[in-house]
Amino acid sequence: MRKQSPGPWVSLTRSEYAGAFFMLLLAVLLALIPAIFSMKGQSGIIYHTDSAQRAALMARHLAATDSFFKKRKNKFIPWQRLRSGDLENMGLTAEEAERVYQKIKMGHKYASLAELSHETGIDTTALKKVVSIYSFRDKKPEKQKAETLELNSCDTTALIALPGIGSKTAQRIIRFRDALGGFYKKEQLLETRYTDSIILRNLLPQLTLNPSLVKKIPIQTANLETLRKHPYLNERQAKIILSFRGQHGKLTENLLKEIKIISAGELAKILPYLNFNE
Numbered sequence: 001m002r003k004q005s006p007g008p009w010v011s012l013t014r015s016e017y018a019g020a021f022f023m024l025l026l027a028v029l030l031a032l033i034p035a036i037f038s039m040k041g042q043s044g045i046i047y048h049t050d051s052a053q054r055a056a057l058m059a060r061h062l063a064a065t066d067s068f069f070k071k072r073k074n075k076f077i078p079w080q081r082l083r084s085g086d087l088e089n090m091g092l093t094a095e096e097a098e099r100v101y102q103k104i105k106m107g108h109k110y111a112s113l114a115e116l117s118h119e120t121g122i123d124t125t126a127l128k129k130v131v132s133i134y135s136f137r138d139k140k141p142e143k144q145k146a147e148t149l150e151l152n153s154c155d156t157t158a159l160i161a162l163p164g165i166g167s168k169t170a171q172r173i174i175r176f177r178d179a180l181g182g183f184y185k186k187e188q189l190l191e192t193r194y195t196d197s198i199i200l201r202n203l204l205p206q207l208t209l210n211p212s213l214v215k216k217i218p219i220q221t222a223n224l225e226t227l228r229k230h231p232y233l234n235e236r237q238a239k240i241i242l243s244f245r246g247q248h249g250k251l252t253e254n255l256l257k258e259i260k261i262i263s264a265g266e267l268a269k270i271l272p273y274l275n276f277n278e
Helices: 014-038 051-073 084-089 094-105 113-120 124-133 156-160 167-180 186-191 197-206 224-228 235-248 253-257 264-273
Strands: none
Touching (some): 156 167, 167 186, 186 197
């Protein structure tokens, strides 16, 4: 009996078979691509835990973390290794921690929690959480006989011995004093740039001043370079002063009052540094 042919549509050449196989393989790969990419970033081990197991693991983690933080609370942290994250772990908010950390990083020291609270605007109750890392306790300091320091003749070593004054602050004070020619009143110390005015203000009672040590500028012979280098004058004001001197021959305090670009306040600050007689 003769077998019937299945029909020409089933008959495929070798190249057609190869093409069909390639298309089938491509379809399988395209189907697997989403699964392959979804596995990226996974550790390769997937833990399947029920809610009770997850709760138990979380409780163990929190207990270990809390124990670690409690240990840190009772441990002294060296200033060089302190981070704002340590302050957050001790109970401060991120903003409070950053404010306190910036003060600590700049080397500021405070005599009490109340002083630190005033400087940072943080309540003392919150600051008590971090008191163990600080170099003070919330109690009144012992009364000690304060030694006085003459501001116009002291050097950086003497300034560093004062509470809250580091080497950089001492250098800035000396540079500012020398640029002025000396201080004629103690409050000028607060004008020192890049320093903590609260610390400097607290030091004022410990300082004395000898105004006779102030070096004055001989205004009748001073040149432009000498005048413009003074912290209380700028180059334009210095040029106007020299111009007035050239017009009038000799400068007086009343003539300086006629210079409009020098305000009354600025003139009051610069006059103690001017010698009109030489």
